Amino acid sequence: MISARNIRKQFGGVDVLRGVSLELGKGEVIAVIGPSGSGKSTFLRCLNQLETIDRGDIEIEGEILASTDSHGICRYAPDKEARRICRKMGMVFQQFNLFPHLTVLQNIIEAPITVKGMSREAAVPLAQELLRKVGLLEKCDSHPSRLSGGQKQRVAIARALAMEPDIMLFDEPTSALDPELTGEVLRSMRQLADEHMTMLVVTHEMAFARDVSSRVIFMDGGEIVEEQPAASFFANPLQPRTRAFLNHLG
Numbered sequence: 001m002i003s004a005r006n007i008r009k010q011f012g013g014v015d016v017l018r019g020v021s022l023e024l025g026k027g028e029v030i031a032v033i034g035p036s037g038s039g040k041s042t043f044l045r046c047l048n049q050l051e052t053i054d055r056g057d058i059e060i061e062g063e064i065l066a067s068t069d070s071h072g073i074c075r076y077a078p079d080k081e082a083r084r085i086c087r088k089m090g091m092v093f094q095q096f097n098l099f100p101h102l103t104v105l106q107n108i109i110e111a112p113i114t115v116k117g118m119s120r121e122a123a124v125p126l127a128q129e130l131l132r133k134v135g136l137l138e139k140c141d142s143h144p145s146r147l148s149g150g151q152k153q154r155v156a157i158a159r160a161l162a163m164e165p166d167i168m169l170f171d172e173p174t175s176a177l178d179p180e181l182t183g184e185v186l187r188s189m190r191q192l193a194d195e196h197m198t199m200l201v202v203t204h205e206m207a208f209a210r211d212v213s214s215r216v217i218f219m220d221g222g223e224i225v226e227e228q229p230a231a232s233f234f235a236n237p238l239q240p241r242t243r244a245f246l247n248h249l250g
């Protein structure tokens with residue numbers, strides 16, 4: 001579960017997040033859509049402290065990552081504690097971020113062994129199981145350079161899952177892919193959703209938002225403009241800005 005309240009963030013004096021609040025329940029899949037520059041990625045990155053917030057409160061699985069007092073001072077949990085809390089979330093990036101010098105298997109077992117202290121004997125079968133799940137077990141000894149973009153992203157998903165997160169954050173996972181490769185990544189994500197993984201997905205894939213997510217959030221200008229169950233969001237957007245955005249997409 002994620003509870004984010006009134007998140008504010010500036011870059012160079014410019015308001016990028018203007019009081020964003022979101023509740024993500026267990027097993028829920030929320031899609032975050034919106035125009036370029038609306039703050040979607042920044043919001044996601046604030047949730048796992050890849051960016052720090054200026055104000056607001058963030059709770060992950062009931063634990064306080066950041067909170068703001070009545071004087072407007074925002075404080076984070078101590079470093080070690082914050083890292084432990086953030087490990088409850090796995091993240092998949094637009095650009096895959098695989099280690100190029102490691103094989104697929106090594107990419108996946110690296111964090112469980114070095115960060116979680118898992119034994120190699122436990123990490124390898126877990127990695128193999130996750131690779132089977134994303135349909136890439138036969139690639140375990142390949143280096144990322146030998147994979148297509150879609151395969152790299154499926155490895156990145158397996159790598160995030162290897163840390164056994166409670167929540168998965170996806171930051172435009174198919175934006176760097178050729179259209180013919182997005183389907184295989186979306187299928188892996190849909191499979192995760194079917195298994196009731198809690199997911200927050202920043203995406204430009206409207207079909208995914210409509211068909212897989214339980215709720216859709218539309219962000220514009222650093223704020224949440226509209227939030228509805230997926231079915232009603234696309235059938236009946238209430239806000240003119242949402243309608244304009246969807247019309248623009250065609």
Ligand SMILES: Nc1ncnc2c1ncn2[C@@H]1O[C@H](COP(=O)(O)OP(=O)(O)OP(=O)(O)O)[C@@H](O)[C@H]1O
Pocket residue numbers: 011012016034035036037038039040041042043172
């Ligand atoms: N590290 C940074 N330093 C300065 N400005 C930043 C930084 N990261 C993001 N921004 C700015 O914050 C604003 C929001 O960016 P963000 O990437 O969150 O938008 P977005 O909605 O995810 O856009 P896109 O769909 O294009 O990825 C943009 O104006 C961007 O230039």
